[in-house]
Amino acid sequence: MDNNATLTTSPSTLEKKxxxxxxxxxxxxxxxMLVLMSIPFVIWLVIFKYVPIxxxxxxxQDYQPGLKFSEQQWVGFKHFKILFTDETFSDQFLRAVRNTLAMSGINLILGFVSAITLALLLNEVRKVxxxxxxxxxxxxxxxxxxxxxxxxxxxxxAPDGVINELLKWIGVIDKGQEYLFLGKAEWFWGIFGASSVWKDIGWNTIVYLAAISSIDPAQYEAAEMDGAGRLRRMWYITLxxxxxxxxxLLIMNIGYLMESGFEPQYLLGNGMNVDYSENIDIFVLKYGLQQFNxxxxxxxxxxxxxVSFILLFSANHIAKRMGQERLF
Amino acid sequence: MANLASVSKTRKFSSRNSSLGDKIFDIIIYVVLTLLMVVTLYPFINTLAVSLNAAADSMKGGIHLLPRQFSLENYKFVFNENTVYNATLISVLRSVIGTIVTVFASAMVAYTISRPEYVLRKFVTIAFIITMYINGGLIPNFLLIRDLGLLDTFAVYILPGIIGVFNLIIIRSFIEQLPDSILESARIDGAGDFRTFVNIVLPLCLPVLATVALFSTVSQWNSWFDVFLYNSSNEHLSTLQYELQKILQNSNTTSSAESGFANSGAGDSMKVSPLSIRATMTIVASVPMIIIYPFLQKYFVKGMTVGGVKG
Known part of the structure; x- marks a missing residue:
């Protein structure tokens, strides 16, 4: 069999023959050679990504660490029922779900608004x-x-930190009234949102700046000739x-609503703000690896x-139906 | 003629606009952007100043942009600790080895799934993409690592993360944009797929590989959770980020049940303090990444725009 023939045979004709x-x-x-170059990594993939599923x-199961798989006792949906209805756990779990959705929602909105605003401002800077x-x-x-x-x-x-000093300086609070910001549970979502913006605002502008740079400059010239000022050009052309x-990006990010992150909540969380900082990932860590449940x-x-899978799949589907390029 | 007229008209407009409205607009933009830079940079400069200041003096507070009593004692103390010395070594090792393995493996698999004639191309691609949507989660992953005997090993930093699907996709997109003629000529010369990959594709992919290498180095250097999860009982495998995390945890909780390096500053109160050690460790743990990223800016900007929008 010569090389050319095999290359041009399409899969559909393959099945009929x-x-x-x-x-x-x-x-x-x-x-x-291609098989040797890829299949070892598929085996790796199976071990490290599919086995955990x-x-x-x-x-x-009522999992007992010492027992073999065949010896474990199967209990159906017992643990899911506990999560949602049991008095001792459901309060904490539902709180974790609420915190997850709230923080990812805040992150989504603040992240988009701040990054788009910064990209628009950067685009107006004339000094390169x-x-x-x-x-x-x-x-x-x-x-x-x-x-x-x-x-x-x-x-x-911190109470002696720069934010409190600033508040004292502009006269909002007096000496001795310093806020313990991370001790106020209901402020945690805001602090988390602000921290995320601080960390990623610049990074998130990259995509928008690339999109802005692909706008046809002729549009701006035409608008300028029509007498549109810079604010108007920003509003009617750039946006x-x-x-x-x-x-x-918005649709794709809605797909990640269950992923509110783990590290910031874990690292900034403490006993005083746990009601607002503990999300699903921390719940899993707490009950799994600290209490061995x-x-x-x-x-x-x-x-x-x-839930994440359903969200992501729908998001991807919607993005496709809207005629936009899917992520994958 | 009409063109010329319009050009001069444009100039007139912009010069008239720039008289007042534009100037105010410009001032607002510059003020906002300068504020952003201050908010971003101040915490780093402040931490640097505290780390370079004599510990006893720092306790009085009021240090902002510059050290008041310049001293290198904090750094001397931190690097005299075997723990920090060792943690730096592990952090460097996992960043270097992890990056090399990731870049090579991702590029190799990306090459195979970029070959249109490869019969397993669809199978391999889909097997990888499914893992973007679904993952076992914390507990099953932990049990897997335990059952594989990877607890308390260096390998646990490298093996679970060899190939990231995002990296795979951006390298594949890059290879697909390469001119076919180059790969074809290699084939005519009789080069096999592995040789074509190593001798021709890898060198041509340098820009995208630089992007992947940067992402990988940053994530290896910055991770602490896998140390906490898998290797927290083995001090020899600790990393800088994890040492810093322990310090933060300790200064958070007043009860200092945990002892060791994180608390060791307290005894030697003349030379160092928890505050100054914390600042110094923060600088040591972040400076390498802060130094490298500006030089690789054009690569990650490209990587983000290729991978983020088009996929």
Missing amino acids: PTGLKLFFTRLLQQR WGWTIAF AFKRVVQTVSYLPHFISWVVAAGIIQTTL PGIKPVVIV FPLATAAGMFKTV
């Missing part, structure tokens, strides 16, 4: 050097870990110009992944 399977293996043998079975400096500086917090960021945020918000990108924690994690 009686020699289809044989042909498939002939080609597989010819492409053994099999681990969901724990959620349906200044623009470059601002951009480089604004990327900085993205490159530090949440551990470092949390340390900085704690220092800034509509990046609309498709904004919509796709593996089935309950796995059930909570599984609930999160399944």
Whole structure:
């Protein structure tokens, strides 16, 4: 069999021919190098990404660490029922779900508004050097870990921190009235939102600035000739110009609503703000690895992944139907 | 002629506009952007100043942009600790090894799924993409690592994250944009797929590989959760981020049940203090990334725009 013939045979004709399977293996043998280069990593993928999905079975068992899989006792949806109805757990779990949705929602809205605003402002800067400096500086917090960021945020918000000093200086509070910001539970969502904006505002502008740079300059010239000022050009040309990108990213981010993050909440959370900082991921960590209730924690994690999957899948589908390019 | 007229008209308009409205607009933009830079940079400069200030003096407060009593004692103290010395080594090792493995493996798989003739192309691609939508979660992952015997090993920093799907996709997009003629000529010369990949595709992919390498290095250097989860009982495998996390945790909770390096500043109150050690460790843990990212700016900007919008 010569090389050309195998290359041009399409899969559909393959199935019809009686020699289809044989042909498939002939080609597989010819492409053994490609197989060798990729299949070991598929095996890796199965072990590290698919085997844990099999681990969901724990959620349906009264899992005992010492026992074999066949010896475990199956209990159906018992642990899911506990999550949603049991007095001791459901309050905390539902609180964790609320906190997850609230924080990712806040993050979504603040993240979009702040990044788009910054991109619009940067686009109006005429001095190239200044623009470059601002951009480089604004990327900085993205490159530090949440551990470092949390340390900085704690220092800034401490009673002797710079925010309290600033409040005293402008006369909002007096000496001795300093706020313990991270001790006020109901402020946590706001602090989390502000921290996330601080960390990623610059990074998030990259996509918008790229979209802005692909807008046809002739549009701006035409608008200028018609007497449109810079604010109007921003509103009527730049914003509509990046609309498709904004919509796709917005839809994709709605798919990630169950992912509110783990590190900032864990690192900034404390006993005083736990009512507002504990999200599903922290709930899983607490019950799973600190109290060793593996089935309950796995059930909570599984609930999160399944809801996430539905959200992501719908988001992707909607983006496709709107005629925008899907992420994948 | 008409063109010329319109050009001069444009100039007139912009010069008239720039008289007042434009100037105010400009001033607002510059003020807002300068404020943003201050808010971003101040915490770092302040932390740096505290780390370079004598510990006893820092306790009095009031240090902002510059150290008041310049001193390198904090850094000397931190690096005299075996823990920090060792943690730095582990942080560097996992960043370097993790990045090399990730870049090579991701590029290799990306190459195979960019070959239109590869019969398993669809299968491999879909197997990877499914894992973007669905994952086992914390507990099953932990049990897997435990059952594989990877607890308390260095390998646990490298093995679970060899290939990220995002990296795979941006490298594949890049390879697909390469001119076919180059790959074809290699084939005519009789080069096999592995040789074509190593000798031709890898060098051509340098820009996108730089992007992936940067993402990988940053995430390896900055991660602490896997240390906490899998290796917290083994001090020799601790990293800088995890050491810093322990310090933060300790200064958060007043009860200092945990002892060790995180508290060791307290005894030596003349030279160092928890405050100054914390600032110094923050600088040590963040400075390497702060130094490298500006040089790789054009790569990550490209990577984000290719991967983020088009996929």
